[in-house]
Amino acid sequence: MVGTKADIGRTTLPRRQLGRALRDARQAGGYTLEQVAEVLEISRSSLGRLELGQNEKIKVRDIEYICRYYGLPDERIEYLKSLAEQARTKPWWEDYRDLVRPGFNTYLQLETAATELHFFQTLIIPGLLQTPDYARSVRPSASMDPSEESDWLVERRIRRSAILTRKHRPMRAEFLVHESALRTVVGSTRIMSSQYRHLADMGTRENVSIRVVPFTAGFPGGLAVPPYIIIDFPHDEPSVVYTEGAIGTMIFEEKDEVNRFRVIHEAVSGAALEEQRSRDLLRNMARRCEQ
Structure with missing residues (x-):
């Protein structure tokens, strides 16, 4: 670790x-x-x-x-x-190093090199799935200029999310999003309506799986499971797990640790709604926001 x-x-x-x-x-x-x-x-x-x-x-x-x-x-x-x-190549985000929260630069490197991503998120819509309005409405950290970080957040989201929609070898990604992240209103109900529809639409892509973990599922992965991302690489490179909090990040690299997260992920996945039911729920939530 x-x-x-x-x-x-x-x-x-x-x-x-x-x-x-x-x-x-x-x-x-x-x-x-x-x-x-x-x-x-x-x-x-x-x-x-x-x-x-x-x-x-x-x-x-x-x-x-x-x-x-x-x-x-x-x-x-x-x-x-x-x-x-x-x-030897300078990554595109290097010029924005001062705007990246501690540890996230390392995750960006991991994400760029990955072949497959497996997310579990309980707090916020994963960045790769955020709409520009949602990303812009996420509260900036207290240590940065709000407008500067907001512009960076939106640009970063747009550039990063292209890995899911590019024509050549789009990234395979699985997202298990807890209902609590969906029910938290960011910005306004109008923004949330658009975000729900975007999630439902992205979930129809062959390389993207989006499933909702409902409140009724309880704690299938255990009481203290933080949001995490299991990151797989090509050529049998060892997988890693990335987790983050408000003031720092943790990267788990040991095989036993990664395998423990895979067991947790399997439990959470088993409690999540199927893809079609998840899309139906998201579209119903969008319609309620528009009423």
């Missing part, structure tokens, strides 16, 4: 994934850092920083050189080279 009140150092997700993959490949071959450093004429400290994801200046040709030495197949080498390219 990794607890953060800020992002995890200056380590970006692609560097961490690349470093873990190189370390696993080295250990699978039975090599020590000293052995590899001596043969490839790389300093042990540089190789160690690379495996920890702490090397900010990564050369793609060096990654290929190391991978060839480990005897990795071509497909795996190309994937690790792509991670090296990503590690």
Whole structure:
């Protein structure tokens, strides 16, 4: 488990994934850092920083050189080279670092690299599903200029939500949204009506599943289950779980911890309404707001 009140150092997700993959490949071959450093004429400290994801200046040709030495197949080498390219690319949200709440920058990296997302939200409509008016009406934090953060929130929501609607490989995402998040009026009933209809419409997409966890379900996942996101990655990269609160975030990376969240998620999923019933409920809620 990794607890953060800020992002995890200056380590970006692609560097961490690349470093873990190189370390696993080295250990699978039975090599020590000293052995590899001596043969490839790389300093042990540089190789160690690379495996920890702490090397900010990564050369793609060096990654290929190391991978060839480990005897990795071509497909795996190309994937690790792509991670090296990503590690050198500045993410689009980097210019807005000061507007991102503590820890969320790390989540944005995780989200960008993911192949599938599984949400459980009890407090607020998940950001990827928020309408611009809803996002604009979410109360800004006390430490930031309201208008500045509001503009950023809306822009961020629009850019992020494109991963669900893009034509090429749209993100697969499952959303379990508790009824309490739906019943909390943000902005106005007009805004909520539009938000309900947007949720119902998004739920018809093949890559998106939206289901409501009703009040009548009780606490299927346990009394103290916070909102969370289970994040799956390509190429058998280990999944992680992201949770957040008002002043910080937690990222669970250990396999046992992630599996515990999957058990919780299965319980919550079993108590949620089916997709069609969820869409019917959302559209009924929208109509009531319009009366």
